[in-house]
Amino acid sequence: xxxxxxxxxxxxxxxxxxxxxxxxxxxxxxxxxxxxxxxxxxxxxxxxxxxxxxxxxxxxxxxxxxxxxxxxxxxxxxxxxxxxxxxxxxxxxxxxxxxxxxxxxx
Numbered sequence: 001x002x003x004x005x006x007x008x009x010x011x012x013x014x015x016x017x018x019x020x021x022x023x024x025x026x027x028x029x030x031x032x033x034x035x036x037x038x039x040x041x042x043x044x045x046x047x048x049x050x051x052x053x054x055x056x057x058x059x060x061x062x063x064x065x066x067x068x069x070x071x072x073x074x075x076x077x078x079x080x081x082x083x084x085x086x087x088x089x090x091x092x093x094x095x096x097x098x099x100x101x102x103x104x105x106x
Contacts, residue, residue: 001038001039001040002040002041002042002047003042004016004040004042004047007042007047007106008047008084008104008106012084012104015080015083015084016047016049016080016084016104018076018080019049019077019080019081019088019102020038020049020051022073022076022077023038023049023051023077023100024036024038024051025073026073026074026098027051027053027055027098030055030056031053031055031056031057031097031098032055032056033053033054033055033056033097034054034055035053035054036051036052036053036054037050037051037052037053038050038051039051039052042106045105045106046086046103046104046105046106047103047104047106048101048102048103048104049100049101049102049104050099050100050101050102051099051100052097052098052099052100053097053098054096054097055097055098056094056095056097057092057093057094057095057096057097057098058092058094058098059092059094060090060091060092074090074100077090077100077102078090081102081103081104084104085104085105086102086103086104086105087102087103088100088101088102089101089102
């Protein structure tokens, strides 16, 4: 985990915190994972967060909320990343886990 203290204004820090909170919440509630990871990296141009697990995964092409089990957490993660001028990428494969990568310019 790289040090990102003071890189962003307070409101942006709160959005980053909420992204991590929602990503970890999704792992605990939905994945059935035995392992999870959070990677925070900073370079001269951006901060990247990667949240991953080895859980049951899902089909990313499925419509969020279609199963009645939610899906709006992932939408919220993507929207928060956009608000920060960045982007979120979600990769998941059934029975192989999920990885969410967020890249925010600094």
